[in-house]
Amino acid sequence: xxxxxxxxxxxxxxxxxxxxxxxxxxxxxxxxxxxxxxxxxxxxxxxxxxxxxxxxxxxxxxxxxxxxxxxxxxxxxxxxxxxxxxxxxxxxxxxxxxxxxxxxxxxxxxxxxxxxxxxxxxxxxxxxxxxxxxxxxxxxxxxxxxxxxxxxxxxxxxxxxxxxxxxxxxxxxxxxxxxxxxxxxxxxxxxxxxxxxxxxxxxxxxxxxxxxxxxxxxxxxxxxxxxxxxxxxxxxxxxxxxxxxxxxxxxxxxxxxxxxxxxxxxxxxxxxxxxxxxxxxxxxxxxxxxxxxxxxxxxxxxx
Amino acid sequence: xxxxxxxxxxxxxxxxxxxxxxxxxxxxxxxxxxxxxxxxxxxxxxxxxxxxxxxxxxxxxxxxxxxxxxxxxxxxxxxxxxxxxxxxxxxxxxxxxxxxxxxxxxxxxxxxxxxxxxxxxxxxxxxxxxxxxxxxxxxxxxxxxxxxxxxxxxxxxxxxxxxxxxxxxxxxxxxxxxxxxxxxxxxxxxxxxxxxxxxxxxxxxxxxxxxxxxxxxxxxxxxxxxxxxxxxxxxxxxxxxxxxxxxxxxxxxxx
Numbered sequence: 001x002x003x004x005x006x007x008x009x010x011x012x013x014x015x016x017x018x019x020x021x022x023x024x025x026x027x028x029x030x031x032x033x034x035x036x037x038x039x040x041x042x043x044x045x046x047x048x049x050x051x052x053x054x055x056x057x058x059x060x061x062x063x064x065x066x067x068x069x070x071x072x073x074x075x076x077x078x079x080x081x082x083x084x085x086x087x088x089x090x091x092x093x094x095x096x097x098x099x100x101x102x103x104x105x106x107x108x109x110x111x112x113x114x115x116x117x118x119x120x121x122x123x124x125x126x127x128x129x130x131x132x133x134x135x136x137x138x139x140x141x142x143x144x145x146x147x148x149x150x151x152x153x154x155x156x157x158x159x160x161x162x163x164x165x166x167x168x169x170x171x172x173x174x175x176x177x178x179x180x181x182x183x184x185x186x187x188x189x190x191x192x193x194x195x196x197x198x199x200x201x202x203x204x205x206x207x208x209x210x211x212x213x214x215x216x217x218x219x220x221x222x223x224x225x226x227x228x229x230x231x232x233x234x235x236x237x238x239x240x241x242x243x244x245x246x247x248x249x250x251x252x253x254x255x256x257x258x259x260x261x262x263x264x265x266x267x268x269x270x271x272x273x274x275x276x277x278x279x280x281x282x283x284x285x286x287x288x289x290x291x292x293x294x295x296x297x298x299x300x301x302x303x
Numbered sequence: 304x305x306x307x308x309x310x311x312x313x314x315x316x317x318x319x320x321x322x323x324x325x326x327x328x329x330x331x332x333x334x335x336x337x338x339x340x341x342x343x344x345x346x347x348x349x350x351x352x353x354x355x356x357x358x359x360x361x362x363x364x365x366x367x368x369x370x371x372x373x374x375x376x377x378x379x380x381x382x383x384x385x386x387x388x389x390x391x392x393x394x395x396x397x398x399x400x401x402x403x404x405x406x407x408x409x410x411x412x413x414x415x416x417x418x419x420x421x422x423x424x425x426x427x428x429x430x431x432x433x434x435x436x437x438x439x440x441x442x443x444x445x446x447x448x449x450x451x452x453x454x455x456x457x458x459x460x461x462x463x464x465x466x467x468x469x470x471x472x473x474x475x476x477x478x479x480x481x482x483x484x485x486x487x488x489x490x491x492x493x494x495x496x497x498x499x500x501x502x503x504x505x506x507x508x509x510x511x512x513x514x515x516x517x518x519x520x521x522x523x524x525x526x527x528x529x530x531x532x533x534x535x536x537x538x539x540x541x542x543x544x545x546x547x548x549x550x551x552x553x554x555x556x557x558x
Contacts, residue, residue: 059518065349067351067520
């Protein structure tokens with residue numbers, strides 16, 4: 001059996017499969033179906049300083065091979081997370097990544113400070129949420145602000161910081177480099193791609209927010225290309241996500257340069273998707289005589 | 304809270320009305336966990352999102368349950384293309400369900416495709432039940448016999464008067480609620496119907512619970528897309544149909 005362990009930003013995980021923020025809550029719901037301790041990590045629901053109620057429904061519409069969402073970061077706030085969710089999550093023996101969002105730089109810094117001495121393993125800096133009016137993606141679409149917010153958050157916390165990049169930019173490599181120069185310990189990508197659908201009978205957009213974030217298998221080739229470009233631009237570990245639904249998708253991401261992967265929308269289609277992906281990666285490694293999962297990272301043979 | 308994701312074998316398929324199908328599915332583990340008012344989340348071929356379908360009857364002895372759905376979108380069309388001997392991939396049972404431990408008389412109100420889940424309540428509940436079932440027209444009337452087998456009185460309305468009484472379920476409700484004393488009203492159907500039922504119930508000081516619908520993602524309470532506004536005291540918040548519902552106390556719903 002191949003060694004599946006990976007290390008992201010000095011945090012060891014038992015395998016490279018992490019569930020993606022916003023699709024997996026804080027883990028409890030899926031733990032009813034299988035023990036979440038088998039996962040490499042969990043990226044928790046995007047958490048803000050104070051409780052946030054989110055956008056008006058409808059918040060979801062299916063698209064060809066994917067879906068649009070406009071949840072708008074509904075969450076119970078960081079204090080609730082630390083008190084109610086974190087102790088339980090830590091007892092499940094899984095790396096805990098806290099996805100952090102805010103509407104001002106100060107808010108990001110305050111959360112980073114609050115969790116600095118907690119048991120979380122990694123902060124995932126969400127500067128790429130397309131569904132909130134203030135903050136979120138506003139910080140993630142210029143290289144200067146990516147570098148600056150990363151730098152400031154780093155100054156306020158002892159925890160490793162993984163910057164989650166938006167795909168809604170012209171040059172993803174530039175954003176990846178900006179996060180690295182700001183001191184990011186890792187980067188993750190992609191967040192959802194901004195999209196829209198209209199009901200032709202009512203002439204209304206399906207989402208009350210009019211636009212939302214596209215995820216699911218439809219975005220995979222775009223995500224793979226961006227992960228490859230980002231991984232070539234930086235030396236810190238890259239965590240790849242965007243439409244991963246099978247072990248083949250996950251292996252492609254790793255070959256493109258991802259040190260680990262996140263699985264999101266696939267959880268809705270098949271609750272066991274992350275488990276099957278872990279098993280599928282193991283089988284691929286064994287079938288190909290690879291002893292260590294880290295040995296496939298970035299091994300794509302470019303023409 | 305307990306649910307599983309497993310295959311369920313299709314043991315019977317019946318078209319109750321044009322485009323409205325009743326399927327009997329076998330999975331004893333899922334059945335053993337189910338109660339009235341819950342739903343199952345069904346994988347539809349290559350679709351990204353599962354389709355939430357209410358449970359219409361539960362047969363614990365034989366380990367089978369029934370669902371009834373209208374094949375009107377891509378997902379439900381795929382479902383209606385499956386036949387006896389095929390399997391569905393089912394996640395469930397999900398949601399809170401109706402409280403069936405009721406003393407006194409119960410009034411069940413169903414509108415259109417909101418009718419089937421009320422049959423499950425009527426079968427599971429020990430208290431005497433009456434039902435008001437509303438449909439568009441005679442062609443769309445379903446489950447009448449099934450309701451008559453488990454309810455004391457079954458009233459049917461159609462929008463065009465082609466069967467039963469012409470009009471809406473709420474027209475009949477106003478009359479009946481004056482005559483008969485009910486402990487609780489349970490309702491499932493389109494939102495305007497539920498709102499009207501809730502208002503009549505409140506006026507007559509009858510407890511009322513409604514089963515809501517919203518576009519759904521995960522089905523288990525993780526993704527938070529199926530938001531519906533509820534109030535607790537003066538505080539309004541977004542609850543989630545899949546986990547906090549689908550059954551809500553009507554007084555808590557912000558219409």
